Amino acid sequence: MASSESLLPVTSQHDPLSExxxxxxxxxxxxxxxxxxxxxxxxxxxxxxxxxxxxxxxRPVSTKGANDEKTVASRARLAGVSExxxxxxxxxxxxxxGEAFAWNNTMLSWQRTAFHFQPEKxxxxxxxxxxxxxxWYHFFYQYNPNAAVWGDIVWGHxxxxxxxxxxxxxxxxxxxxxxxxxxxxxxxxxxxxxxxxVMLYTGSTDKFVQVQNLAYPEDPNDPLLLKWTKFxxxxxxxxxxxxxxKDFRDPTTAWKTSDGKWRITIGSKINRTxxxxxxxxxxxxxxxxHDILLHQVPNTGMWECVDFYPVSKxxxxxxxxxxxxxxxxxxxxASMDDTRIDHYAIGTYYDSNGTWVPDNPSIDVGISTGLRYxxxxxxxxxxxxxxxxxxxxxxxxxxxxxxxxxxxQKGWSSxxxxxxTVVLDTKTRKNLIQWPVKExxxxxxxxxxxxxxxxxxxVVPVNVGPADQIDIEADCETSGGATLRGALGPFGFSVxxxxxxxxxxxVYFYVTKGKDSKLxxxxxxxxxxxxxxxDVVKQVYGSFVPVLKGEKLTMRxxxxxxxxxxxxxxxxxxxxxxxxxxxxxxxxxxxFLFNNATDATVTASFKVWQMNSAFIHPFSAVxxxxxxxxx
Amino acid sequence: xxxxxxMMIMMVMAMVSEANMIEQTCKxxxxxxxxxxxxxxxxxxxxADTSGLALILVDKIKGLATKTLKEINTLYKKRPELKxxxxxxxxxxxxxxxxxxxxxxxxxxxxxxxFGEDGVIDAGVEAAVCEGDFKGKSPLTSLTKSMQxxxxxxxxxxxxxx
Numbered sequence: 001m002a003s004s005e006s007l008l009p010v011t012s013q014h015d016p017l018s019e020x021x022x023x024x025x026x027x028x029x030x031x032x033x034x035x036x037x038x039x040x041x042x043x044x045x046x047x048x049x050x051x052x053x054x055x056x057x058x059r060p061v062s063t064k065g066a067n068d069e070k071t072v073a074s075r076a077r078l079a080g081v082s083e084x085x086x087x088x089x090x091x092x093x094x095x096x097x098g099e100a101f102a103w104n105n106t107m108l109s110w111q112r113t114a115f116h117f118q119p120e121k122x123x124x125x126x127x128x129x130x131x132x133x134x135x136w137y138h139f140f141y142q143y144n145p146n147a148a149v150w151g152d153i154v155w156g157h158x159x160x161x162x163x164x165x166x167x168x169x170x171x172x173x174x175x176x177x178x179x180x181x182x183x184x185x186x187x188x189x190x191x192x193x194x195x196x197x198v199m200l201y202t203g204s205t206d207k208f209v210q211v212q213n214l215a216y217p218e219d220p221n222d223p224l225l226l227k228w229t230k231f232x233x234x235x236x237x238x239x240x241x242x243x244x245x246k247d248f249r250d251p252t253t254a255w256k257t258s259d260g261k262w263r264i265t266i267g268s269k270i271n272r273t274x275x276x277x278x279x280x281x282x283x284x285x286x287x288x289x290h291d292i293l294l295h296q297v298p299n300t301g302m303w304e305c306v307d308f309y310p311v312s313k314x315x316x317x318x319x320x321x322x323x324x325x326x327x328x329x330x331x332x333x334a335s336m337d338d339t340r341i342d343h344y345a346i347g348t349y350y351d352s353n354g355t356w357v358p359d360n361p362s363i364d365v366g367i368s369t370g371l372r373y374x375x376x377x378x379x380x381x382x383x384x385x386x387x388x389x390x391x392x393x394x395x396x397x398x399x400x401x402x403x404x405x406x407x408x409q410k411g412w413s414s415x416x417x418x419x420x421t422v423v424l425d426t427k428t429r430k431n432l433i434q435w436p437v438k439e440x441x442x443x444x445x446x447x448x449x450x451x452x453x454x455x456x457x458x459v460v461p462v463n464v465g466p467a468d469q470i471d472i473e474a475d476c477e478t479s480g481g482a483t484l485r486g487a488l489g490p491f492g493f494s495v496x497x498x499x500x501x502x503x504x505x506x507v508y509f510y511v512t513k514g515k516d517s518k519l520x521x522x523x524x525x526x527x528x529x530x531x532x533x534x535d536v537v538k539q540v541y542g543s544f545v546p547v548l549k550g551e552k553l554t555m556r557x558x559x560x561x562x563x564x565x566x567x568x569x570x571x572x573x574x575x576x577x578x579x580x581x582x583x584x585x586x587x588x589x590x591x592f593l594f595n596n597a598t599d600a601t602v603t604a605s606f607k608v609w610q611m612n613s614a615f616i617h618p619f620s621a622v623x624x625x626x627x628x629x630x631x
Numbered sequence: 632x633x634x635x636x637x638m639m640i641m642m643v644m645a646m647v648s649e650a651n652m653i654e655q656t657c658k659x660x661x662x663x664x665x666x667x668x669x670x671x672x673x674x675x676x677x678x679a680d681t682s683g684l685a686l687i688l689v690d691k692i693k694g695l696a697t698k699t700l701k702e703i704n705t706l707y708k709k710r711p712e713l714k715x716x717x718x719x720x721x722x723x724x725x726x727x728x729x730x731x732x733x734x735x736x737x738x739x740x741x742x743x744x745x746f747g748e749d750g751v752i753d754a755g756v757e758a759a760v761c762e763g764d765f766k767g768k769s770p771l772t773s774l775t776k777s778m779q780x781x782x783x784x785x786x787x788x789x790x791x792x793x
Contacts, residue, residue: 246742405726
């Protein structure tokens with residue numbers, strides 16, 4: 001530090017004064033001359049202030065020079081997703097021709113979904129502790145009882161027989177202990193060998209430290225699991241040495257090791273490296289921390305909501321979290337705090353030392369070009385093993401893409417994705433496949449089947465009646481094609497569109513022909529023209545989708561008011577988006593099929609179902625008529 | 632006496648290193664000069680860590696929103712023809728005060744900065760929307776532009792916590 005050098009000449013000037021004053025005064029009387037001390041003290045104070053003033057005001061105005069590179073690199077990191085999402089709004093404010101726009105209650109109330117899980121009001125975020133017990137699927141979630149923005153977090157709770165028709169229950173846990181006074185945050189459930197449930201969750205303590213706590217059902221005979229008991233010895237885990245007090249959260253479901261112990265992993269970071277810590281336990285009360293991490297990836301930042309589970313290489317059903325063996329691959333997933341993206345990778349788990357190695361390190365967990373569950377808005381996701389039907393099910397938090405003023409005005413914020421089954425793609429072996437749970441088909445009402453051949457540059461209306469609660473399954477084939485330009489498409493559906501197409505959301509395929517004549521297909525969702533509103537995010541999402549030889553291009557789209565979930569090639573590439581039309585609402589919502597290719601003709605065979613509401617409502621005695629079966 | 636000297640030196644060093652802390656932090660934001668002037672002028676700036684600096688910026692957002700709401704209120708009488716836009720601005724700026732700021736304070740204090748980022752970004756969005764509602768004839772331009780700039784700086788600092 002240069003500053004200490006510059007101080008010496010100053011203090012040495014005053015040393016004679018201080019030395020002479022201390023030397024001339026005999027020890028017994030040193031306390032008496034307080035006036036001298038005061039003068040010296042205030043003298044130093046003035047000098048200290050003067051020096052600080054000089055140093056703080058001789059700063060470079062611009063940041064040119066050696067620091068530039070570092071600044072540019074860190075600005076790139078700082079820019080991230082968020083800047084892009086607001087750029088267009090700031091440009092709008094300079095647009096003198098722009099329409100002034102205000103949300104009214106008609107537009108806002110249309111936005112509520114009919115069959116996606118959401119509480120009656122206020123803010124929701126991460127899914128917590130999903131499980132199946134005594135005939136009911138349980139869903140817990142981060143909830144703010146007081147506002148339509150994040151804060152004051154408690155555990156909301158709901159149950160369902162079929163993952164679709166949800167019934168709201170009272171809060172499962174609230175911040176009533178010192179170790180979760182500042183928030184009952186995300187956690188996961190584990191079934192013990194005797195079928196009992198333990199819940200591990202993160203608490204934000206009264207001193208803002210992130211700790212892990214243990215809870216379990218107060219009454220295991222209550223199929224609704226209404227009440228939860230927090231372990232008297234909480235917290236069971238505190239941030240270990242070298243880990244920040246605020247970088248330690250979201251414990252996973254535990255799995256059995258070959259030693260017969262339980263093992264969990266918790267995401268964190270060390271500087272900019274995202275990591276996953278490993279702990280072993282026998283009783284969920286005391287833990288041994290591993291010295292080695294499950295995995296780490298540099299430059300990925302904090303890993304939130306880590307998930308770790310096996311998938312079968314050959315079979316299409318789910319596996320219990322403890323399953324291991326030669327038929328199994330293991331998935332490591334993490335939610336990247338930096339980018340709000342959920343990434344996963346496929347790899348090999350080594351039980352002997354609790355480590356995991358990705359199959360392909362170039363697309364490791366958190367690498368921007370790596371795999372994602374969903375290429376749209378989808379975060380803090382969590383899977384659980386559904387022992388009732390032998391499936392692994394994925395929950396994902398879908399936040400809003402609108403302004404907080406609109407959320408406050410409409411009184412709510414966020415929905416959950418439709419639960420999806422997750423399996424390894426046994427054909428490619430390089431990605432997972434997700435698909436909305438079959439139970440959603442129970443909402444299908446009347447359907448219409450279509451077979452349309454549309455030439456290049458055409459848009460055709462698809463008459464299905466109301467088009468804001470629909471399920472579309474389509475397969476497409478192209479013929480002809482721009483061999484010169486090398487692109488086929490885009491072609492697909494225009495959903496949540498108004499008659500004049502002034503508002504529309506496009507879900508489509510885009511096929512390119514490379515120099516090697518190999519076709520590469522992209523599955524995309526374009527919300528850039530989805531609304532006239534100027535205060536929402538209107539992104540274009542998309543990703544490469546593997547298409548194997550002989551396969552037609554298939555897509556499925558769930559449209560449910562302000563949420564669109566698109567599944568390409570049977571769920572190889574999924575895109576969820578939030579959309580807020582101002583005109584294409586209620587009876588004015590239409591559906592179109594389009595082909596923007598310059599040469600190719602598209603033949604689409606598809607079916608569109610009207611979807612019923614799931615009528616999600618608070619649990620009442622009437623909902624519990626049937627005696628629930630035990631597991 | 633020597634203890635006093637040592638303490639004085641340490642105090643000056645701390646003040647200078649904190650001054651460097653503000654400078655280093657502000658270099659990583661889109662508006663160095665604005666950032667420095669906001670943090671320097673605040674007494675808490677001299678001893679704050681990155682979280683603390685972020686919270687100071689959130690406080691500036693709060694202050695600016697309050698000031699803007701007062702201005703909106705006086706405009707109702709001075710410029711009654713702008714009522715509709717003023718209503719919408721009022722709604723937007725109340726969101727900043729009642730939703731964005733508390734969310735950001737809680738999130739930054741508790742170590743889940745991404746929700747803090749949401750809050751400070753939204754402050755800029757609400758200001759931009761309010762400005763746009765006047766279709767080019769805004770009486771609030773300098774205030775809304777300030778909010779957007781402060782939001783930009785605040786967001787950059789909150790991102791450092793991620």
